[in-house]
Amino acid sequence: MAAEVRPRLTVLSGPSGVGKSTVVAHMRKVHPEVWLSVSATTRKPRPGEKHGVQYFFVSDDEFDKLVANGELLEWAEFAGNRYGTPRRAVLDRLEAGEPVLLEIDLQGARQVKESMKDSQLVFLAPPSWDELVRRLTGRGTESPEVIERRLEAAKVELAAETEFDTTLVNTSVEDVARELLALMRVV
Numbered sequence: 345m346a347a348e349v350r351p352r353l354t355v356l357s358g359p360s361g362v363g364k365s366t367v368v369a370h371m372r373k374v375h376p377e378v379w380l381s382v383s384a385t386t387r388k389p390r391p392g393e394k395h396g397v398q399y400f401f402v403s404d405d406e407f408d409k410l411v412a413n414g415e416l417l418e419w420a421e422f423a424g425n426r427y428g429t430p431r432r433a434v435l436d437r438l439e440a441g442e443p444v445l446l447e448i449d450l451q452g453a454r455q456v457k458e459s460m461k462d463s464q465l466v467f468l469a470p471p472s473w474d475e476l477v478r479r480l481t482g483r484g485t486e487s488p489e490v491i492e493r494r495l496e497a498a499k500v501e502l503a504a505e506t507e508f509d510t511t512l513v514n515t516s517v518e519d520v521a522r523e524l525l526a527l528m529r530v531v
C-alpha cells in the first residue's frame with residue numbers, strides 16, 4: 345500500500361469553546377464508524393460523564409503508573425488536571441488499517457507530531473475572537489474566572505496555528521465535519 349493512502353493519525357486541536365466536541369459529535373452521528381480515542385484523565389467526571397465513554401477517569405497514582413509503564417502516546421497537564429492518550433488502542437486501530445482521531449490540546453498535538461511523523465494536525469479556529477468569546481460564554485458551563493483563564497490559554501493556542509498542517513474555520517459545524525472526514529479519508 346502506498347504511503348500516501350495509508351490511514352493516518354489525525355489530531356484535532358483548538359481553543360476551548362471553538363466547537364471541537366460539537367464537530368466531533370456531529371461527525372460521529374453521520375459516520376458512527378469513525379473511531380475516536382478515549383483519553384485517561386485525572387479530572388473528576390462531570391454529571392452525565394461515564395468511565396470509558398468520555399474519558400477513563402483515573403486517580404493520580406493510576407495516571408503515574410500509566411506514564412511510568414509507557415502506556416501513553418502523549419500526555420499533558422491542562423488547567424490543573426492531567427490528560428493522556430492510551431497508546432495501545434491507537435496503534436491497534438492504525439495496524440488494522442483504520443483512521444484514528446485524537447481530540448487533544450496543543451501540548452499533546454506537538455508530542456504526537458514529534459513521535460508520529462506522518463500524523464496530521466488539524467487546527468479548529470473560530471470565525472473571530474468575538475465569536476469565540478460568545479461561544480465560550482454562551483455555553484454556560486464555566487464561571488467568569490474560568491472563562492478568563494481559558495481565554496488566556498486561547499491566545500497561546502491561536503498563536504500556534506502555524507504549527508498545524510491544516511486550519512478549519514468553524515463557521516458551519518456540518519461543513520467542518522465534512523472537511524475533517526475528507527482529511528481523514530473517511531469520505
Ligand SMILES: Nc1nc2c(ncn2[C@@H]2O[C@H](COP(=O)(O)OP(=O)(O)O)[C@@H](O)[C@H]2O)c(=O)[nH]1
Nearest residue numbers: 360383419420422427428429447448449451452
Ligand atoms: N494532551 C491531551 N489533551 C487532552 C486529552 N484529552 C483531552 N485533552 C484536552 O484537554 C482539554 C480539557 O478537556 P476537558 O476538561 O474535557 O474540557 P473541555 O474539552 O473544554 O470540555 C481540552 O483541550 C482537550 O482537548 C489527552 O489525552 N491529551
Ligand SMILES: Nc1ncnc2c1ncn2[C@@H]1O[C@H](COP(=O)(O)OP(=O)(O)O)[C@@H](O)[C@H]1O
Nearest residue numbers: 360361362363364365366479483514515516517
Ligand atoms: N459552528 C458553530 N456555530 C455556532 N455555535 C457553535 C458552533 N460550533 C459550536 N458551537 C457552540 O459553541 C459552544 C462551544 O462548543 P464546544 O463543542 O463545547 O467547544 P470545545 O469542545 O471546543 O470546547 C457550544 O455551546 C456549541 O453549541
